[in-house]
Amino acid sequence: MAAEQDPEALAAARPLLTDLYQATMALGYWHAGRAREQAEFELFFRGCPFGGAFALAAGLRDCVRFLRAFRLQDADVQFLASVLPPDTDPAFFEHLRALDCSDVTVRALPEGSLAFPGVPLLQVCGPLLVVQLLETPLLCLVSYASLIATNASRLRLIAGPKKRLLEMGLRRAQGPDGGLTASTYSYLGGFDGSSNVLAGQLRGVPLAGTLAHSFITSFLGTEVPPDPGLLDTYSVQRSGLPNFLAVALALGELGYRAVGVRLDSGDLLQQAQEIRRVFRSISAQFQMPWLESVSIAVSNNIDEEELTRLAQEGSEVNVIGIGTNVVTCPRQPSLGCVYKLVSVGGQPRMKLTEDPEKQTLPGSKAAFRLLGADGSPLLDLLQLAEEAPPRAGQELRVWPRGAQGACRVRPAHVEPLLRLWVQQGQLCEPLPSLAESRAFAQLSLSRLSPEHKRLQQPAPYRVALSDKLQALVARLRAGESS
Amino acid sequence: MAAEQDPEALAAARPLLTDLYQATMALGYWHAGRAREQAEFELFFRGCPFGGAFALAAGLRDCVRFLRAFRLQDADVQFLASVLPPDTDPAFFEHLRALDCSDVTVRALPEGSLAFPGVPLLQVCGPLLVVQLLETPLLCLVSYASLIATNASRLRLIAGPKKRLLEMGLRRAQGPDGGLTASTYSYLGGFDGSSNVLAGQLRGVPLAGTLAHSFITSFLGTEVPPDPGLLDTYSVQRSGLPNFLAVALALGELGYRAVGVRLDSGDLLQQAQEIRRVFRSISAQFQMPWLESVSIAVSNNIDEEELTRLAQEGSEVNVIGIGTNVVTCPRQPSLGCVYKLVSVGGQPRMKLTEDPEKQTLPGSKAAFRLLGADGSPLLDLLQLAEEAPPRAGQELRVWPRGAQGACRVRPAHVEPLLRLWVQQGQLCEPLPSLAESRAFAQLSLSRLSPEHKRLQQPAPYRVALSDKLQALVARLRAGESS
Secondary structure, three states: OOHHHOOOOOOOOOOOOOEHHHHHHHHHHHHOOOOOOEEEEEEEOOOOHHHOOOEEOOOHHHHHHHHHHOOOOHHHHHHHHHHOOOOOOHHHHHHHHOOOOOOOEEEEOOOOOEEOOOOOOEEEEEEHHHHHHOHHHHHHHHHHHHHHHHHHHHHHHHHOOOOEEEEOOHHHOOHHHHHHHHHHHHHHOOOOEEOEHHHHHHHOOOEOOOOOHHHHHOOOOOOOOOOOOEOOOOOHHHHHHHHHHHHHHHHHHOOOOOOEEEEOOOOHHHHHHHHHHHHHHHHHHOOOHHHHHOEEEEOOOOOHHHHHHHOOOOOOOOEEEEOHHHHOOOOOOOOOOEEEEEEEOOEEOOOOOOOHHHOOOOOOEEEEEEEOOOOOEEEEEEEEOOOOOOOOOOOEEEEEOOOOOOEEEOOOEEEEOOEEEEEOOEEOOOOOOHHHHHHHHHHHHHHOOHHHHOOOOOOOOEEEEEHHHHHHHHHHHHHHHO | OOHHHOOOOOOOOOOOOOEHHHHHHHHHHHHOOOOOOEEEEEEEOOOOHHHOOOEEOOOHHHHHHHHHHOOOOHHHHHHHHHHOOOOOOHHHHHHHHOOOOOOOEEEEOOOOOEEOOOOOOEEEEEEHHHHHHOHHHHHHHHHHHHHHHHHHHHHHHHHOOOOEEEEOOHHHOOOHHHHHHHHHHHHHOOOOEEOEHHHHHHHOOOEOOOOOHHHHHOOOOOOOOOOOOEOOOOOHHHHHHHHHHHHHHHHHHOOOOOOEEEEOOOOHHHHHHHHHHHHHHHHHHOOOHHHHHOEEEEOOOOOHHHHHHHOOOOOOOOEEEEOHHHHOOOOOOOOOOEEEEEEEOOEEOOOOOOOHHHOOOOOOEEEEEEEOOOOOEEEEEEEEOOOOOOOOOOOEEEEEOOOOOOEEEOOOEEEEOOEEEEEOOEEOOOOOOHHHHHHHHHHHHHHOOHHHHOOOOOOOOEEEEEHHHHHHHHHHHHHHHO
16 A cells, blocks of 8 residues: 555545545444444446447546545544534544555456446445445546546547547646546547646656647747648638648758648538648649648547548548547536445345336346357346356356346356456556556457447447346345335 | 645646647747747637526636646656657756746636636736646636536526535546536535535535435344435335434434435425425424424436426425536536637737637737626626726727627726736735635626526627727738738
8 A cells, every 4th residue: 555655646536535425424334333344335337328338447547546545634534523513422533544445345347348337347345434435536536537438439439440539628627637537548448649748747648739829829920930730820721731831841851741730620621631632732743752641630629420520431631639529528428327335244235216227236246248159248247246157158047137037148258347456455466557458448349249339329238137136136126115 | 936835736737737739839939039928818718608698707716726836847847858859959948947937927807707708717928938838727727617617606596595505526527626626616606515525625615415325225124224314215205204204203302303304316396395294294293393394405417407496486495416417517518718829029919710700809908897887797898908997987989799880888887807816926915715706706696687697598798899909800800811
């Protein structure tokens, strides 16, 4: 737990970054003598975002950083004392002062995994009081990271593998680490890089950038800006493009090659086609073949629809910068993850509300992905932790969620989904690098069948329960209504 | 600039929280010998959010904190050296190492002010290189804060003054300081408090909270949870409400009073009416008059439409918790602020793009709010800084933006809009407290006429240019097209 050696730990979420009711409940558990009871929570989402049929799991590295640094300072405890009832037993605050995550165990989907509704992204076990306190920060760290990664992966699917996709949304994010999170996890989801320098410094995200209109306007008419690569500050045809060509040709004579041009307004696709024609013609005329393929970068509120247009066959656009529409996820700005108690003291627990959407699945569970002979995922299976794992080639009966009855499936391959990352507060194995998780996300997506991968009206991917889990749910439901 | 003494400075945005192109441009300015040229930028938005006709300005306190702490560390400069061209002159990095905001001056709308399109929220003057570098972080800090404050103020207008509005969206925010920003500025915009403990500790936001379903489900059937105030974990009518009443009456006998109940699913309005009827009847039956008015708190994805329903005449709901719909601003998740160069070396600059929406207003400016005899704002006037301020009672000609010609207006009162907060890096006067800014926001809104204040299809509020500013725009436009 050497949090002090982690330069980011200071900036990591603090323990008091939580909802007040977590502290109230902590007090309640403590009063009831239950603070150290073993409890297990699951963090999952109920529906895939953006009308799609998949999500990407992300945020684990931030959760691990948070858990390792988790420790209430004296000032934190004093502050809690100031907002809890004045007659609170001082021994409760002593308990808080000694609290850390050294008894906490976390299983999770590796970052970049395909994730589906109801399948835990995180399973968090430990003393009831502390794992309850972790609810809000873990939700905060996983939900947005996974949403951004998923959004980025959709944009990558639309753009295809060849276009360079750059995240440029820092100024549109929810403050500093909204921006840092967006830059980090849009890269994980399939972008090529970001403009956010801090994400480069702290997370190793590849950086990219051009220049702003202010740079152009800061030079008077008589001065020539050193690199007039941004074409539309005044007029593309009348000043931006001619100026660019004049400078590019002059520098070309000296052996330098222009890197690219950028458009930030108007019909981006059409202008790119025109500019490419001009490049080709000038390239031939002045015998500078490299000029033909100078990169054309575009930006300006690009969403899924506009990206589809820019990525079409024959498009001359090479680089696409996206800000607002990757960072704010306007089609669905929250993944709506939840963190639900599934067992206490080894006993399964379940929320049996009148709203069936909000019911939970009880018990400590294992999760498996059942794959077809071609390696494509067929369904995800949730079962009780004590059950034997399903076996490749062996038929089994499962209960798809949302369906009326059971069905049978014979997987060609079986993959366990949840890995043990943190045991008794210790990291069990190094987390993959961000670039590794990014490659894993692309690999995972490439194996998903097109019917689930398509972005509009995809076929829902099935998540199913084992016989035993299904029976436990039925038993708890019957117990409640009897 | 005693940033070290500010406990939040560590968590404040760091200088490298910026787009790479800011560093590239800084290098360009430096090469051109222009790093220290006096420049002025304006930060503003182009359209009011959420289809409304106003916004609230916010985020200034975070900007001031950022400016005071702004200083590139050795590691930051080394990182920039690793991403800029390898042949970059080392003297440039020496320049960066010595950089701070001690030559920067900031004028701004006080937090909680009504803000309108094109009127600067911030005017930032200083050496060209440094004020360029500030673009991204200032946009990041102001845009979301103002968006949240505006969103919260709309929800307050719908709820009316009596309902208690609580922000509970930390788990839906874009990471830790997305959450902190949301809690802080939803309070500024008119909420009563937040569940976010860190916002209480760091910003003094009043805290509130109830408890989660997990608290209820953690107790087995035979145990009675200490405070079963959350009614819908299983069934409101069959378990939640009877359990609550049993405990409330037993505690009532001992002289304790139940604080409230919470509903988190189903038809919140209808259930609140039924629960109140039960409270009234039990209250009479057991002669516990206080029970009648026990607070009913509701939550569950409440948006403007549902809030309108919950706030209707006769509603028995007392406390309304909002998460996703205040924090993510789903109707418009970004305010889209911009930061535009308006003068360099005392010369006005303007972006004259082919997209008229993206043109800027040149020159160093002053801004005034012209008020009617009843104190309600008539229009905001932008003029050149050197012009004499408009005078109360004196008619003047102005050029409303978006209109064809000029019109005449005779203000009964005139208010200067932009205050000098930071001069040569020093704070000129203490910033108001968050609670003061909150009160100012409510006062400002109370003076806005209903036609601009209504949330659906409001009459746009006019922003106008003075004769001289209008003439400058025309001159620069003509110069460009000649």
